[in-house]
Amino acid sequence: MSSKTIPIADESQASSPMRLPVPITGRIRFENGHLIDERGRPLRDLRISLTDHCNFRCRYCMPKEKFDSKHQFLAHTELLSFEEIKRLVGIFLRFGVQKIRLTGGEPLLRKHVCNLIADLKSMRTTSGKSPDIAMTTNGTLLKRMAADLKAAGLDRVTVSLDALNEDLFQSINDVGFPAAKVIESIEAAQALGIPVKINTVVKRGMNEGEIIPILERFRHTGVIVRFIEYMDAGTANGWRMDDVVPSAELVERINAVWPIEPIDPNYTGETATRWRYKDGAGEIGFISSVTQAFCRDCSRVRLSIEGSLVLCLFADRGYDLRTLLRGGATDDEIADAIARIWSARDDHYSEIRLSETQKRSRSRIEMQFIGG
Ligand code: SAM
Ligand code: SF4
Ligand code: SF4
Secondary structure (H helix, E strand, O other): OOHHHOOOOOHHHHOOOOEEOOOOOOOOOEEOOEEEOOOOOEOOEEEEEOOOOOOOOOOOOOOOOOOOOOOOOOOHHHOOOHHHHHHHHHHHHHOOOOEEEEEOOOHHHOOOHHHHHHHHHOOOOOOOOOOEEEEEEOOOOHHHHHHHHHHHOOOEEEEEOOOOOHHHHHHHHOOOOOHHHHHHHHHHHHHOOOOEEEEEEEEOOOOHHHHHHHHHHHOOOOOEEEEEEOOOOOOOOOOOHHHEOOHHHHHHHHHHHOOEEEEOOOOOOOOOEEEEEOOOOOEEEEEOOOOOOOHHHOOEEEEOOOOEEEOOOOOOOEEEHHHHHHOOOOHHHHHHHHHHHHHOOOOOHHHOHHHHHOOOOOOOOOHHHHOO
8 A cells, every 4th residue: 555545534533632634744763773753752652541431530630520421431433442452552562662551541441451461461572572561540440450460461550549538539539439449459469569659649739638648658568659740631620830739849848757869760751750768668759740841851652542642641632543543554554654753743741831821722632531
C-alpha cells in the first residue's frame, strides 16, 4: 500500500475533541538510533488507558455532577481491542520503548486484563528483554486480583491513596469506599513481592492534613509515597492555581517532622524527584508538574482508550491510530505514521501553563481517556 492510500480520519473526525488525522507526510527524526521529537526528546515510555469507566468518582478527576448516569461512556466497539493494543505495542517496542503503564479510568475494570499483561510481557524490547509492565490503580480490586496479576507478569503497581482518614477518603472518592480496603490491597500486593508505590494527589484545603499520617503509616515498609501536585488535567475539575500545594512546601513540612534529603534520579526523564529520610526509613517522591515543569525530558506517549496517540497530558486531541489499524494499514505504515507524529512533537505545556491558563477557551482531554 502506498502512503497515499493510508486510511486517515476524515475532516469530521478531526473536529472531534479526540481525533486528528495522522500526517501522511513530514520529516522523521532519528538521533543515535533513537526517534526524537522537535525538542530532541526520545520516545521511551508508553501509557495505555484501558477503559473510561471507574468505580470511583474522585472529585478532582471524575466529579459525580459531570460523570453521572447521563454520562455517555464509549461503546465497547470504540475501544481498542487487546489484539489492536498488542499490535501497536509491538510497533512501539521497535522504537525502543521499554516501559508500559496500564491505566484508565480504572484499569482493573477492563475484563481479562491479566491476559493482556501476559501477552505484553511475552513481547521483546529492542534490547531483547520483556518490557517493564506497570499499572496505576485505585486499589479497589487489587487484593482480589493481585495473585493473577503477579502470575501474568505485572512488574510493579502504583496505588492511588489520597487520605487515611476514613471520612475524608470516602468523601474524596465520593462512593464511600474505605481507605482500609485500599491498604489491604497494598499489603496483598507487597506480600506477593510486587513493588508498590502510592500516588497521593495533594489539593489545598482537601488533604494537606493527611501528608504526615500517610508517611507515618508507610515509613519503614518499602512502599514509596509520591505526592502529586494537583494539576489542571481535563476540564471537569474546575482547577485553580490556588488549589495547588507546591512540592517545596511539602518538603518543608515533612522535613520539620522527619529530616529528609534529595537523592539522584533513577534515570533521565523520571517524573518524580526523589528524597529519602535521613533516618533510613525509606524514600519519598514529589511530582511537581505545576511548579517545576519537567517537559524538557518528557519522553512519554499516551495511547487513549479509543486508539488516539496523545503527545502530552494536557493535549486537547490525539492522532487517530485506530482508523489506520482498522483500515488495513501495514505495521510499517503505522510505524511511519507514529514516527512522523513523534518527530513533529513540540509539546511543553507545563512550561507555559501560566500564559495558557489565561486563555479561557483552552480545552483538554479528560484524564480517564489518557490515564494521567
Ligand atoms: N484509576 C486509577 C487511579 O486512580 O490510580 C488510574 C487512573 S488515574 C487518572 C491516574 C492518576 O492520576 C491517579 O493517581 C490520580 O490520583 C491522578 N490524578 C487524577 N486527576 C488528577 C489531577 N487533576 N491532578 C493530579 N493527579 C491527578
Ligand atoms: Fe477513577 Fe482514578 Fe479518576 Fe479517581 S483518579 S476517578 S480512581 S480514574
Ligand atoms: Fe510532558 Fe506535556 Fe507534562 Fe510537559 S506538560 S511533562 S510535555 S506531558
